Amino acid sequence: MTAAIELSGVGKRYGALAALADVSLSVEAGQFTALVGGSGSGKTTLLKTINRLVAPDAGTVRVQGEDVAALEPPALRRRIGYVFQEVGLFPHLSVGENIAITPKLLGWDRAKIAARVEALLDLVALPQEVATRAPAALSGGQRQRVGVARALAAEPALMLMDEPFGALDPLTRDALGADYRALHDRLGLTTVMVTHDMAEAVLLADRIVVLREGRIVADGTAADLLAKTADPDVRALLEAPRRQAERLRAKLAGAA
Amino acid sequence: MNERLAAAFALLPEYLGWHVLLSASALLLGVLISLPLAVAASRSPRLRWPVLAGASLIQTIPSLALLALFYPLLLALSALSKAWFGQGFSALGFLPSLLALTLYSMLPILRNSAAGILGVDPAVREAADGVGMTPRQRLFQVELPLAAPVIMAGIRTAAVWTIGAATLSTPVGQTSLGNYIFAGLQTENWVFVLFGCAASAVLALVADQLLGLVEAGARLRKPLLAILGAAGLAVGVAVALLPLAGFGKPATYVVGAKNFSEQYILAELMADRLQRAGGEVRRKEDLGSAVAYRALAAGELDVYVDYSGTLWTNVLGRKDNPGRAEVLKQLTAELKRRDGVTVLGSLGFENAYAFVMRPDRARALGVATLADLAREAPKLTLGSDLEFLSRPEWKAVDAAYGLGFKTKRSYQPTFMYRALSGGEADVISAFSSDGRIAADKLVILSDPKGAIPPYDAVVLISPKRAGDRRLIDALKPLIGAIPVEAMQAANYSVDRDAGKLSPAEAARAMEAKIPAR
Numbered sequence: 001m002t003a004a005i006e007l008s009g010v011g012k013r014y015g016a017l018a019a020l021a022d023v024s025l026s027v028e029a030g031q032f033t034a035l036v037g038g039s040g041s042g043k044t045t046l047l048k049t050i051n052r053l054v055a056p057d058a059g060t061v062r063v064q065g066e067d068v069a070a071l072e073p074p075a076l077r078r079r080i081g082y083v084f085q086e087v088g089l090f091p092h093l094s095v096g097e098n099i100a101i102t103p104k105l106l107g108w109d110r111a112k113i114a115a116r117v118e119a120l121l122d123l124v125a126l127p128q129e130v131a132t133r134a135p136a137a138l139s140g141g142q143r144q145r146v147g148v149a150r151a152l153a154a155e156p157a158l159m160l161m162d163e164p165f166g167a168l169d170p171l172t173r174d175a176l177g178a179d180y181r182a183l184h185d186r187l188g189l190t191t192v193m194v195t196h197d198m199a200e201a202v203l204l205a206d207r208i209v210v211l212r213e214g215r216i217v218a219d220g221t222a223a224d225l226l227a228k229t230a231d232p233d234v235r236a237l238l239e240a241p242r243r244q245a246e247r248l249r250a251k252l253a254g255a256a
Numbered sequence: 257m258n259e260r261l262a263a264a265f266a267l268l269p270e271y272l273g274w275h276v277l278l279s280a281s282a283l284l285l286g287v288l289i290s291l292p293l294a295v296a297a298s299r300s301p302r303l304r305w306p307v308l309a310g311a312s313l314i315q316t317i318p319s320l321a322l323l324a325l326f327y328p329l330l331l332a333l334s335a336l337s338k339a340w341f342g343q344g345f346s347a348l349g350f351l352p353s354l355l356a357l358t359l360y361s362m363l364p365i366l367r368n369s370a371a372g373i374l375g376v377d378p379a380v381r382e383a384a385d386g387v388g389m390t391p392r393q394r395l396f397q398v399e400l401p402l403a404a405p406v407i408m409a410g411i412r413t414a415a416v417w418t419i420g421a422a423t424l425s426t427p428v429g430q431t432s433l434g435n436y437i438f439a440g441l442q443t444e445n446w447v448f449v450l451f452g453c454a455a456s457a458v459l460a461l462v463a464d465q466l467l468g469l470v471e472a473g474a475r476l477r478k479p480l481l482a483i484l485g486a487a488g489l490a491v492g493v494a495v496a497l498l499p500l501a502g503f504g505k506p507a508t509y510v511v512g513a514k515n516f517s518e519q520y521i522l523a524e525l526m527a528d529r530l531q532r533a534g535g536e537v538r539r540k541e542d543l544g545s546a547v548a549y550r551a552l553a554a555g556e557l558d559v560y561v562d563y564s565g566t567l568w569t570n571v572l573g574r575k576d577n578p579g580r581a582e583v584l585k586q587l588t589a590e591l592k593r594r595d596g597v598t599v600l601g602s603l604g605f606e607n608a609y610a611f612v613m614r615p616d617r618a619r620a621l622g623v624a625t626l627a628d629l630a631r632e633a634p635k636l637t638l639g640s641d642l643e644f645l646s647r648p649e650w651k652a653v654d655a656a657y658g659l660g661f662k663t664k665r666s667y668q669p670t671f672m673y674r675a676l677s678g679g680e681a682d683v684i685s686a687f688s689s690d691g692r693i694a695a696d697k698l699v700i701l702s703d704p705k706g707a708i709p710p711y712d713a714v715v716l717i718s719p720k721r722a723g724d725r726r727l728i729d730a731l732k733p734l735i736g737a738i739p740v741e742a743m744q745a746a747n748y749s750v751d752r753d754a755g756k757l758s759p760a761e762a763a764r765a766m767e768a769k770i771p772a773r
Contacts, residue, residue, distance in 0.1 A: 053385060078388030088383025092401050092477055102387045134477075150387065 081151030294369030368410025372403030596719030639681030691748020
């Protein structure tokens, strides 16, 4: 079986700075992968080489066995869902029109699009009446739910997410993360999510890939990494959420 | 007063129609050129600077000069096209005005459109790419709709500028609301000047408000509002253009006039005679001196009145002065040979450049001739019309007498006389047929050295009308029929402050005194 995503020897330079250096990575279908690292580690650049929002200087990227460099970027992107922190809803279109955009670009018929918008609003737990509203009339959490619905509209098998819940308050963030993970399982998606938050990665992903200075420095399940990784930075990154949780528990116990 | 207002209203349908046609076409063309250019500039930073700087540079050229510059350019292009394809086009009127105004309208549209497109939220642009839009789809479905309010604001600014600047197309032979202003300024008909200003201002305001409606519709995402504004504009343009449908058929004769009262009166006189002879007549007024002759030689005018000295020095480039009869004789032969232009004959009076002073001032200084004037010149201020100081006649007089004036000032002819009576100028370059010389009892300084050439008013006929019997028979009776006193009286009846006549009325009064032959 071919991997859903296959990167081999991918490099990208911005002037003197190497954003990605010789990165190889294979993602199985159905996997939920988190790309973790500090700012400037190359995680967002790596994500964007998959839907060719970034064209790499070296190496090849394959999606479902096809070299993305050989595809028309718009056609490629229409079969990949893309969600990012700023959401980027089109302010001159209603919520429903935003969700319908990719099916419309693909030339679906009107009735099929309307049914799909209705189903998607249910899927991301938004009431039907928001369809006619302007994006500006929604809360931040609702806006990102619309962003997820828009990305899922054309029934992609692959979802790319760039800090999707980063700008939300902790409660909304938690709820949205859990809801999305459930969707991932229900729809059998392959998801690659960029985050700088190790706790989020551990909670949502099956596999964690850690990047530093454009290179992969660790790759595996949370438990694997904790057991095997010798790199002190990676260890520190992994232990941070646990240490934080323990400190929290101690503080809350002392207060009680 | 009411009579003049009525006259102004009677001309409104034609003037407004042309003004709207011209401004709307220029604006439309401006949008069609600027929008793609702005899109290209927003895509490429390397293109952005030269495009915006170029548009800014055009904006710094005075609009009147920009309009004037297109005339020689189009004349040359027309000659080329005639040589290559056997078919020339009119370098006068609509075309130069349209091109100049189009260029003039581009800056605000370019600047706002580029800024509007560049101002789209980068996250929205990334989302457009992310959902799989092609660059074209991103432009038409996302960037242009989001930039629309800013683009519309630019179009609004351009519309107001274009409607204002379109009044300046009158001197290159395009009828517009500027005809009120230029003719009114010349004949001191302030009702006309104000009427022209008000009409153009009201037009600009209405266009601005309707475009504002479209802009608000784009900003508030209320398509109905935008449609309402656009429909208002379309209806307004259609209504304004309705009267022009009647002007569409080509006039049989085009009568030209330069930009002063005498020319308006003579043009009316000739037009009236041609109409009575059964011809259709259109007038092209307020033409510059050089423009008028070249337009006639190119066949864009059929007939107008010029002056022998002007043609002698400016067209033939002659500096000598062989005397009145000899100048006329050589001129008739030379213009026919060179350009195929027919000199029908002299109307019977001269409109020469004449140095004129107030009698009290002339007496006090003891000045009676140009030689006397040269002696006193270092203490005196010369007032001239706008073109005199750059004409060869001035150079000839200055060379002959050495007139080193203390100061030289240029005025609109009307204001030149005011400056003389008010004492701002001690001596002015007047015209000998001007009624104000006799009326104000001004002193004409004599020219003992004969430095100023003769200025017989002559009727010129274009090459293509050289054998037109109807035209020649209609105008021939005017030759030798207008003594200088008659012209002075007619000019004064138009120029005076109180009880002034329109040029057409003055022409009728003059016609009544011309002996039938």
